[in-house]
Amino acid sequence: MSAPAARFLRIHPADNVMVALQDLPAATVVRFENQVLVLPEAIPAKHKFFLHEMAPGAEVTMYGGLVGKAQVHIAQGGRMTTANTAHAADPYAYRGWQQGPWVAPDAARFAGRTFQGYHRADGRVGTANYWLFVPLVFCENRNLDAIKEALHHELGYATTGKYRLFAHDLLRAYQQGDDGQGIQLAPASTPARARVFPNVDGIKFLNHSGGCGGTRQDADTLGELLAAYADHPNVAGVTVLSLGCQHLQTSNFRASLQRRNPQFDKPLLVFEQQLMDSEEQVVSEAIRQTFRGLARANENVRRPAPLSALSIGVKCGGSDGFSGLSANPAVGYAADLLVGLGGQVLLAEFPELCGAEQNILDRCPDGALAGRFTQLMGDYDALATAVGSGFFMNPSPGNIADGLITDAIKSAGAAKKGGTSPVADVLDYTEPARRPGLSLVCTPGNDVEATTGQAAAGATLILFTTGLGTPTGNPVCPVIKVATNTGLARRLADIIDLDAGPVIAGTKTIEQMGEEILDYCVRAASGEVIPKAVALGQDDFIPWKRGVSL
Incomplete structure (x- = not known):
């Protein structure tokens, strides 16, 4: 059998490997430029095969640069694997600007276009309007959870939860002697009630595992990180919970915030648990004062x-x-x-x-x-x-x-x-x-x-x-x-916003797809569309401990 050019791609003229755009069975005849080769093995879509026979130590080139070296003899048309190819890269050094004057792509489609954002006093513009809860130490995570449960439900940020309803229906079936096989998951979660503050897009909580017990450097870095989130243009106000005895002190956090933005003027509510009479007082006062802050944040509208x-x-x-x-x-x-x-x-x-x-x-x-x-x-x-x-x-x-x-x-x-x-x-x-x-x-x-x-x-x-x-x-x-591919976009449509698969299929150019992506960004920045991660409440937050993560 022969493979048409649309089924494989050489990315750069200097490359000695090809990318399979579709599954290529063994014995597929590949005709490329003046070469004809027969694949000795099947090449799955997304994988690479070699244009030439490769000797041990031979350089593997892709995207026009060195990306690996052959570890063993590889037949022409052989599939690249971790067994036959190891990482390698060229040395690098600064050579000055090498690309001539940069020319921006034609953005006429976006000329004069605006987005509807939240304007902050320092001139920055947010794409959302959130109230933020910040714990200075992991000891306060439970208090944050209690506050979240209370505020999310009462202020309209909680949903009925399709999984909660699913579990409820399974329980009811179990109590009635049914095995629950006929119970179906609801198509989507729905808001439990209307939002009290429609111009506040959410109340967010930065639960973490730091602030004490690690190195002082980790606590310092965490302080800078939390200050950065407090100062973020998508944040309207901040409630800070501190235990009191931890490495990351309230004074350290305030100093980080002052260094980052000396003109910081958002509502900043700070509660030190060890200076208060009870945990109940901490939580209740945090809720009381945050409620007032939310009313103020709700006065900000998109412009x-x-x-x-x-x-x-x-x-x-x-x-x-x-x-x-x-x-x-x-x-x-x-x-x-x-x-x-x-x-x-x-x-x-x-x-x-x-x-x-x-x-x-x-x-x-x-x-x-x-x-x-x-x-x-x-x-x-x-x-x-x-x-x-x-x-x-x-x-x-x-x-x-x-x-x-x-x-x-x-x-x-x-x-x-x-x-x-x-x-x-x-x-x-x-x-x-x-x-x-x-x-x-x-x-x-x-x-x-x-x-x-x-x-x-x-x-x-x-x-x-x-x-x-x-x-x-x-x-x-x-x-x-x-x-990157249409199969994924269709299979996991509940977490994917845009499909770049048409670029692989050849029905859209990279430029057309890029314009579509920027257009979506403008609409998301205006609140006209809600990205799936936002709708699903996917609020992931992990501070980096330097040197131990790739």
């Missing part, structure tokens, strides 16, 4: 804002062999459109830039930015190596099973989310993004730790690409899911 006020984080998780071909470059095109319009784009996941460093460095306009990037990359990799790991170990079993064999392959595709624009800034974890354009944010690749860090940098929306399906969300920053 028009330019697209330059948007700050969008770009992230991938549950990546597959199509991530670097469809969703990531489409998000990258949307990112370039936004940069051209004067907005911010935040590219994180430093372990997933391993092997893509030279491309990043070539986009740095000066040596200072390049130096900071290489230092953060090197320091982070050294910390991971010191505990027995390293960036090269980043790909997960799911990544590998779906065609991402080495970290350099994964990184080359992951970097596509950042588009092609110059690097405007390089930020360490919890540092705020202050410049328009593309900023690099040092975070792990771990989905929740990365989105937690992007929101801390100031992202007001996050574009999250996935090939396998990932339900990650964030408490204060709406997360928009973009599937």
Whole structure:
């Protein structure tokens, strides 16, 4: 049998591997340019096969760069696996700007367009209006849970819960001697009651496991992180619960907040449990005073804002062999459109830039930015190596099973989310993004730790690409899911917002998909559409302990 060109792809003219766009059975005849080869084995969709016979030690090239080395002899047409290919990447060094003057893509479709956002006193604009509860130590998590149960139900943020109703129906069937096999899950949760404060989009709780018992450095970093969330443009006001004796003191948190924003003027309610008469007093007073704050937050309404006020984080998780071909470059095109319009784009996941460093460095306009990037990359990799790991170990079993064999392959595709624009800034974890354009944010690749860090940098929306399906969300920053393939978008439609599969099918270009993604972002920023992660209450929050996570 012969395979038409639409069933496989060589990404870059210098590549010596091809990507299967569909399942290719063994004995498939592949005709490409002036070559004809017969596949000696089946190649599943998303996986790679070699154009030439490979000797041990031969360099494997993909996306135009070194992504691995052959470990054994590999026949022409053989499938790339972890058994025959190991991670390898070229050395990198700053060479100055290498790409000529950057030209933004044509954004005429978005010229003059606005979104309906929440304007803050410092000039920033939120895409949502949340009240935030912050515990300074894990000891206060139970109090937060009690407050959440009370406020969510009474103020209209709780839903009837389809799973709760399902369990109720099963219980009733059990009590009647029925095995419950006929009980069906309701199609969706519904609000238990109308919202009391319609202009407050939610009440969010940052439960965590830190603040005491770890290193003082961890407590300091957590303080900076919590201050960043309190200062976030999507947050209208903050209630802080402290025990009193923990490492992360209230004074430390206030100092972090003052350093971050000396003009911070949002309602800030602080309760110190060990200075009060009882736990009951802590919880009741927190509810009482927060209720008043919510009434004030409800006075803020959405008003028009330019697209330059948007700050969008770009992230991938549950990546597959199509991530670097469809969703990531489409998000990258949307990112370039936004940069051209004067907005911010935040590219994180430093372990997933391993092997893509030279491309990043070539986009740095000066040596200072390049130096900071290489230092953060090197320091982070050294910390991971010191505990027995390293960036090269980043790909997960799911990544590998779906065609991402080495970290350099994964990184080359992951970097596509950042588009092609110059690097405007390089930020360490919890540092705020202050410049328009593309900023690099040092975070792990771990989905929740990365989105937690992007929101801390100031992202007001996050574009999250996935090939396998990932339900990650964030408490204060709406997360928009973009599937790399149509099969996933259909199968897990309850967690996916956009389908980039038409790029693989050839029915949409990357540019068309990128415009569709940015259009969705504008509507989500205006509250016109609700991303699935928001509707599902997917409020994931994990602070990063440096050096122990990829």
